[in-house]
Amino acid sequence: MRNLLKLYAALMAAFPILGYAENATLLQVYQKATSYDATLRAARQDNQAQQQEIDKSLANFLPQIRLSMYEGRGVQDSESPGPFGNTIKRHNVYDSKNYSLSIRQSVFSLSNIADYAQTKAEIARSDAMLQREQIGLMGRVVGAYLDVLLATENLRYAEAQKASVQSQLTQAEKRFKAGFGTITEINEAKANLETVHAQGLEWGNGLEYNKRVLENISGIYLDAFFTLDPEKLTFEPPTPTKIEEWIDLGMTRNLEIQAASHDVEAMHQEIRKNSSGHLPTLDLVAARSKTESDNNFTVGQKYETDTIGLQLNIPLYSGGYVSATVKQAEAKLRFTEETLSDKQRTVANDIRKYFNEIVNGIARVEAKSQAVKSNEIAVVGTQKGYESGIRSNVEVLNAQEKLYSARRELAQERYKLIYNRLMLRQSAGLLNENDLAEVNKILSLAN
Numbered sequence: 001m002r003n004l005l006k007l008y009a010a011l012m013a014a015f016p017i018l019g020y021a022e023n024a025t026l027l028q029v030y031q032k033a034t035s036y037d038a039t040l041r042a043a044r045q046d047n048q049a050q051q052q053e054i055d056k057s058l059a060n061f062l063p064q065i066r067l068s069m070y071e072g073r074g075v076q077d078s079e080s081p082g083p084f085g086n087t088i089k090r091h092n093v094y095d096s097k098n099y100s101l102s103i104r105q106s107v108f109s110l111s112n113i114a115d116y117a118q119t120k121a122e123i124a125r126s127d128a129m130l131q132r133e134q135i136g137l138m139g140r141v142v143g144a145y146l147d148v149l150l151a152t153e154n155l156r157y158a159e160a161q162k163a164s165v166q167s168q169l170t171q172a173e174k175r176f177k178a179g180f181g182t183i184t185e186i187n188e189a190k191a192n193l194e195t196v197h198a199q200g201l202e203w204g205n206g207l208e209y210n211k212r213v214l215e216n217i218s219g220i221y222l223d224a225f226f227t228l229d230p231e232k233l234t235f236e237p238p239t240p241t242k243i244e245e246w247i248d249l250g251m252t253r254n255l256e257i258q259a260a261s262h263d264v265e266a267m268h269q270e271i272r273k274n275s276s277g278h279l280p281t282l283d284l285v286a287a288r289s290k291t292e293s294d295n296n297f298t299v300g301q302k303y304e305t306d307t308i309g310l311q312l313n314i315p316l317y318s319g320g321y322v323s324a325t326v327k328q329a330e331a332k333l334r335f336t337e338e339t340l341s342d343k344q345r346t347v348a349n350d351i352r353k354y355f356n357e358i359v360n361g362i363a364r365v366e367a368k369s370q371a372v373k374s375n376e377i378a379v380v381g382t383q384k385g386y387e388s389g390i391r392s393n394v395e396v397l398n399a400q401e402k403l404y405s406a407r408r409e410l411a412q413e414r415y416k417l418i419y420n421r422l423m424l425r426q427s428a429g430l431l432n433e434n435d436l437a438e439v440n441k442i443l444s445l446a447n
Helices: 002-014 026-036 038-061 110-178 183-218 243-253 255-278 321-388 393-427 433-440
Strands: 020-024 064-081 087-108 221-228 281-292 302-313 443-446
Touching: 020 026, 026 038, 026 110, 026 183, 026 433, 038 110, 110 183, 110 221, 110 255, 110 393, 110 433, 183 221, 183 393, 221 393, 243 255, 243 321, 243 393, 255 321, 321 393, 393 433
Parallel strands: 020 221
Antiparallel strands: 064 087, 087 281, 221 443, 281 302
């Protein structure tokens, strides 16, 4: 068994697991994700397919050329009355040939013009949706990476708390042996140690889950992370300093709003295109044909024909089809307009939420920092009181629990502040790789 384990270790060293990485910065994880994330890759393929629609639409403005060739053999049997009342029968076998080349060029078609404008709007929407996925990937990577960092902080605090409670248990056992403590103190410390141990297992599972979530996005499994350096975290309020200015930015730069606006334009063109079903179209038509024994009336005859002219098509009645398609497009237009309105309201609410979260988050970080300092002082004082016999073991354990809880809450507020800053910029349509690079500056490598 031991030899098998050695062989397995040697193979793992020679052929490392695909996607494994010892450590990576937030920006490096994002760069990996841009080529790995399935959602973004699907959006790219959809956008690439949508780009072909412009060529399909332009084809309506270009000449349509058709070549037709036919070669075959005809058999003709006929009967006709003879001069003396008899019947004359004929059996004729002949070769038939027909070659034609035709060219049709659209001169005027409002439907083609509207279709081209609609296609441009749909491609612009697809481009906006692709950019949204690219920006959205930044948000998903940041969220997953910060979740890992917070889970790491929780696990680290659990280990520190476990060591502290273990030390308290050892001290209680020593006091009991010396005749100063009680068995109750020992049991209380043991119970608290088991609680901390169980919490640590839960946070350990949470850390593994968050690392796998990040792996699903980026394709790499991180063994070490660049965690937050609190000394580098700044506390400036958002710039611009007014929510209304951020909302104005979002109304013009948010990619979901841009995509919804292109949807509205596309439906305007759909109405225009469908309405053109009542209008005439004009085509330039040219053709050249060559026939030989085209049918049984032209056996043995050859023709070469050249034609050119204008063809005007005027739709008179389509059974109500055109009116129905126009009404349908008008209903879809109202739907896209309401969707745009909903996107604008959602973006405005998101901007307000993230802006206020940043302002309040700065205050919460400062308050939690003070709470950590106060709890550190309280732990020292309670421990001294316990050693002098005026405080109980329970009070010491409670003070330690409050301290580590305050430290976890402080870490959570710091990461929330970073996340909300990026989400505010994403909602306003401003998020880019430079923002991720700025976050990298406040992270330091920690195992």
